[in-house]
Structure formats: structure tokens, C-alpha cells
Amino acid sequence: MGTGEIPVNILTGFLGSGKTTLLNNILTEHHGEKVAVIVNEYGDINIDGLLVLHSDEDIIQMNNGCICCTVRGDLIKMLMNLLVAQHKGDITFDRIVIETTGLADPGPVAQTFIFDEALSSVFALDTIITVVDSQHIIEQLDSFEEPQEQIGFADIIMLNKIDLVDSSRLTAIRQRIHQINPTARLLESQHSQVALSDILDIYSFDLESKLMFDPDFLEVHHPHHHSDSVTSLSFIEKHPLDMEKLNHWMADLITHKGQDLLRYKGILNVEGMNERLIFQGVHMLFSGTFDRPWQPNEAKESRLIFIGKHLDQHALTKQFNQCLATRPLPLKG
Numbered sequence: 488m489g490t491g492e493i494p495v496n497i498l499t500g501f502l503g504s505g506k507t508t509l510l511n512n513i514l515t516e517h518h519g520e521k522v523a524v525i526v527n528e529y530g531d532i533n534i535d536g537l538l539v540l541h542s543d544e545d546i547i548q549m550n551n552g553c554i555c556c557t558v559r560g561d562l563i564k565m566l567m568n569l570l571v572a573q574h575k576g577d578i579t580f581d582r583i584v585i586e587t588t589g590l591a592d593p594g595p596v597a598q599t600f601i602f603d604e605a606l607s608s609v610f611a612l613d614t615i616i617t618v619v620d621s622q623h624i625i626e627q628l629d630s631f632e633e634p635q636e637q638i639g640f641a642d643i644i645m646l647n648k649i650d651l652v653d654s655s656r657l658t659a660i661r662q663r664i665h666q667i668n669p670t671a672r673l674l675e676s677q678h679s680q681v682a683l684s685d686i687l688d689i690y691s692f693d694l695e696s697k698l699m700f701d702p703d704f705l706e707v708h709h710p711h712h713h714s715d716s717v718t719s720l721s722f723i724e725k726h727p728l729d730m731e732k733l734n735h736w737m738a739d740l741i742t743h744k745g746q747d748l749l750r751y752k753g754i755l756n757v758e759g760m761n762e763r764l765i766f767q768g769v770h771m772l773f774s775g776t777f778d779r780p781w782q783p784n785e786a787k788e789s790r791l792i793f794i795g796k797h798l799d800q801h802a803l804t805k806q807f808n809q810c811l812a813t814r815p816l817p818l819k820g
């Protein structure tokens with residue numbers, strides 16, 4: 488939608504489904520386009536922005552709220568600023584990709600490009616792409632409203648993480664999705680690998696189908712209510728962490744609280760290591776891998792976020808602090 492020339496793609500999908508992985512695939516593919524990226528994160532610290540593999544793309548972080556609620560005004564301002572900067576020759580871009588939080592309703596974000604006359608004359612909504620975690624989506628649909636909205640508004644739905652499910656589960660997911668959104672195109676992927684020609688430059692945003700899903704879509708949108716039961720807790724810590732204590736903590740946490748942990752992720756500073764430890768988890772599925780060395784110009788600090796139900800903030804804070812590496816004893820004089 489929109490009559491402008493600059494395509495906009497909205498990446499959405501529930502927590503941990505593979506949106507940032509898809510964004511990185513888009514950015515690292517050689518398509519010859521310059522992409523301006525807007526990343527909106529749930530929680531109060533920036534982690535995704537630090538995990539995006541960008542070279543000279545312009546990455547804009549929106550951390551002060553959810554893109555579909557309070558920050559919609561900010562989104563308009565940000566897009567306007569991008570246009571001004573492009574006009575002045577400070578930056579150039581051929582496309583905008585917006586990654587929403589895992590708890591966003593993409594409806595209001597799409598609306599921005601329809602209602603705002605100035606924006607809709609410059610931008611054209613290309614596709615709303617919803618990434619689905621095939622391992623967890625059925626339970627997510629049973630428990631939360633957000634995945635229904637994300638699937639309902641999609642033009643393209645990527646059934647991701649198909650390495651973690653069998654074909655009968657995939658059939659059940661397809662049927663469930665078809666009930667919510669019979670018109671979206673379904674793709675299957677592992678690690679969000681799809682041909683970019685299947686998701687970009689399709690211009691499949693279809694107002695009719697959005698109105699079928701939400702007859703009030705063209706009304707001025709009422710604030711979106713997130714699932715009240717979901718909260719987040721984040722840590723930023725300069726003191727290095729002890730790898731062994733961290734492993735024990737995670738093993739214990741996943742065993743006892745895995746069901747409630749919708750998403751946990753972080754970039755950790757581990758004692759004795761020159762590389763960042765990238766820490767990723769969705770429920771019981773957890774991975775920790777060292778990636779690149781810390782750069783001289785970046786703060787060597789751990790950033791960690793938990794998003795989930797019934798988070799015991801006091802206990803988690805205590806457990807996190809117990810993972811700090813033992814401070815060296817002061818030298819005796």
C-alpha cells in the first residue's frame with residue numbers, strides 16, 4: 488500500500504521465531520540494495536541491534552517502547568528523519584526493513600504507511616513477513632493473542648525451524664494457520680533461509696485480506712494490550728561472568744523454569760575470553776556460542792534479558808550475581 492517508490496518490509500513473528508536471523512540473511516545477501524533497518528525490541532536494553540550483521544546499513548534502534556503502541560509517533564518521526572537525511576545526501580537507502588518486537592501487533596505499523604499521507608506518498612508497503620517458530624507455534628497460539636495477530640496480518644508466513652518438527656506437526660501447523668489466514672503465502676525454512684525473491688519486491692500487501700482479518704483495520708487504532716502475564720528482566724554488567732557458574736545456572740533454570748521462559752538472550756563477557764558469548768534461548772532450547780572478539784571501541788559488558796511469565800525478579804537477580812567471576816584478591820603489600 489502507498490504510492491511511493493521506496494519499498495518497506497515489516498518482519499514480525501513471536502519471540503524467538505527467527506526474525507533477527509532473517510534480517511541478517513537479508514542484509515548479508517548480495518542484492519545490491521542499501522537497506523535502512525529499524526529494529527524495535529521488547530525490554531529496556533539493546534541486544535538485537537548488537538546482533539545484526541551490518542556493514543554500512545543504517546540501523547536505527549527503537550527501544551523506548553513497543554513499535555505498535557507508544558512509539559508509532561516515533562516511527563513516523565524516524566522515517567521522516569531518514570528521508571531528510573537522504574535528501575541532504577547524508578545517507579542513501581533503497582529499502583526500509585522494520586523488525587518489530589516479538590510481542591508487537593503488526594497492524595498499527597502497517598497502518599502508519601496507509602494513514603500518514605506524507606509517508607504513503609514516498610513509501611510503498613511491500614510485504615508483511617511473519618516468521619513462525621514451528622516447534623512452539625501451536626502452544627503460542629493457544630496461550631497468546633500476539634501470534635494470532637502476527638499471522639492474521641501476514642502476506643507471507645515463514646514456517647521456520649522445520650528441523651525441529653516432523654511432517655505431521657507441520658501439517659497441523661498449516662491447518663491452524665489456514666484457519667487464521669487463508670490468503671497468506673506459506674514458505675518453509677531452516678534458520679530463516681529463503682530466496683529473497685520469495686519475500687521481497689512482491690508488493691502483496693492486500694488491504695482486503697487485512698480487513699477480513701480485522702474489520703476495524705482502517706479505524707484509528709486503539710492502543711494494543713500486550714499479554715499482561717509477560718514481563719521482562721534485563722541485566723547490564725561490566726564485571727566478567729564465570730562460565731562454569733553460568734552453565735550450572737542455565738541448566739537449572741531451563742529444567743525448572745523452561746516452560747515460563749518465552750525468550751532469553753544476551754551478549755556476555757566471560758572471564759578469560761576475548762570473544763563475545765552469544766546466548767540464545769526459547770523455552771528449553773538454549774545455545775551459547777562465542778562469536779567475534781570484543782572490539783576496542785565497544786563496552787566489554789554483559790547484556791542479558793529474560794522475557795517470560797512469572798519471572799521471579801528477586802531470585803533471578805540473585806542467581807545472576809552469583810555467576811560473576813570471583814573478584815581477584817587484592818595483592819598483599
Ligand SMILES: Nc1nc2c(ncn2[C@@H]2O[C@H](COP(=O)(O)OP(=O)(O)OP(=O)(O)O)[C@@H](O)[C@H]2O)c(=O)[nH]1
Nearest residue numbers: 502503504505506507508589647648677678679767
Ligand atoms: N534449530 C533452529 N534454530 C533456529 C532456526 N532459526 C533461528 N534459530 C535460532 O533461534 C534463536 C532465535 O532466533 P532469532 O532470529 O534471534 O529470533 P527473533 O525472532 O529475532 O527473536 P526476538 O527478537 O527475541 O523475538 C537463535 O538462537 C537462532 O539461531 C531454525 O530454523 N532452527
